[in-house]
Amino acid sequence: MLRSKKTLLMLALVAAVCFMAEPAMADRLSEAIAEAKPTGEPGYLGIPGGPQLNIMIGLVWAIWVGWIFSTVGAFGGIMAGVGHITIYGLGDYASSFGKGSQMNKVVTDSIRVSNQWLVGCSAALSSFNYFKAGRLVLPLGIALAIGSVAGSWLVPWLTAGKISLKAYLGYFGLFVLFLGCYLTYETTPKGQAGKQAAKKAAAAFQKSVKEQQAGGDVDLVEMGVKVQKFTPTACEFTFFGVEFSFNPLIPVVGGFIIAALASFLGVGGGFLLVPFLTSVAGLPMYLVAGTSAMAVFIGMINSIASYMLLKQTPVAWGLIGAELIGIVIGSVIGPKTSKFIPEKVLKYIFIVLAIYVGVRYTSKGFLGYSLVPPF
Numbered sequence: 001m002l003r004s005k006k007t008l009l010m011l012a013l014v015a016a017v018c019f020m021a022e023p024a025m026a027d028r029l030s031e032a033i034a035e036a037k038p039t040g041e042p043g044y045l046g047i048p049g050g051p052q053l054n055i056m057i058g059l060v061w062a063i064w065v066g067w068i069f070s071t072v073g074a075f076g077g078i079m080a081g082v083g084h085i086t087i088y089g090l091g092d093y094a095s096s097f098g099k100g101s102q103m104n105k106v107v108t109d110s111i112r113v114s115n116q117w118l119v120g121c122s123a124a125l126s127s128f129n130y131f132k133a134g135r136l137v138l139p140l141g142i143a144l145a146i147g148s149v150a151g152s153w154l155v156p157w158l159t160a161g162k163i164s165l166k167a168y169l170g171y172f173g174l175f176v177l178f179l180g181c182y183l184t185y186e187t188t189p190k191g192q193a194g195k196q197a198a199k200k201a202a203a204a205f206q207k208s209v210k211e212q213q214a215g216g217d218v219d220l221v222e223m224g225v226k227v228q229k230f231t232p233t234a235c236e237f238t239f240f241g242v243e244f245s246f247n248p249l250i251p252v253v254g255g256f257i258i259a260a261l262a263s264f265l266g267v268g269g270g271f272l273l274v275p276f277l278t279s280v281a282g283l284p285m286y287l288v289a290g291t292s293a294m295a296v297f298i299g300m301i302n303s304i305a306s307y308m309l310l311k312q313t314p315v316a317w318g319l320i321g322a323e324l325i326g327i328v329i330g331s332v333i334g335p336k337t338s339k340f341i342p343e344k345v346l347k348y349i350f351i352v353l354a355i356y357v358g359v360r361y362t363s364k365g366f367l368g369y370s371l372v373p374p375f
Contacts, residue, residue, distance in 0.1 A: 066330025134224015
């Protein structure tokens, strides 16, 4: 009952803050409107003739966004991007102003930072829920977050207002497609050869979940992540009796690179963190979502502030308010359902989404049309 009240309170606060807020950073938008001289009824961002957005569609789509990110630790920003770019048609709208137009770049940056608002909210909730469940490697999340701070400030400062929608889509798709192919390789016997610890831990976790479902006296939290040692150059922890170790300096560097790329693409970076955590850190998927979420959350705070405060990027607060309510719902459900999904299935979900999204946006960005539906 108390947990339900907290969730309702969080939803109420999200709605109140976002629906009562004024449009952000109007100066840059006003200059773009003055240059483009659009006409018609005010729509997205108050732009004359801009798309009229149904916020209920955003709420429903955001439930899916919150669920997928909190389940696999990735694709929150990418799915948010699919909603803003494709379902709402903001991608075609931005492109209609031409590559060199300031309006094209303002709307593109608005899409990027709107995606990050949704991912940041989901990441915050997911981090908290997975930490309570003993499925977040806190030292690893901290190391990634330290590196992410610089990366998530640097790229908005360098690229805001300089990237057209078409180029953004193409780069977005290429990164996602590459990672989908890489994780496909990781499912092969050769790719799995060096991941015995992760497979052993995943098997132990799945066995314990089944025992708990059967009425056994199993405490999943007690058997979760237990840090044994943490120094600037070495960290050791156990998960369901299996030992893991890593050098914290490596995720600091990895966090910087991942946050820089994610900030450029306007997404959370989970689709980059998941391969890093499974390949470099050697974690099972059951630890990836929570650890990824923590690093994403820190990166999103910095990137959003950079886009909005340093580069005066506007956002549609009414739309974001509705979407954040959906994010809260999906992010609460995700950690509760993910423990019942086999690890291989979690990875295959990631792969299928990566290949589909990668092919769609690579072709859309560089060819001008999509090779997969919706065309």
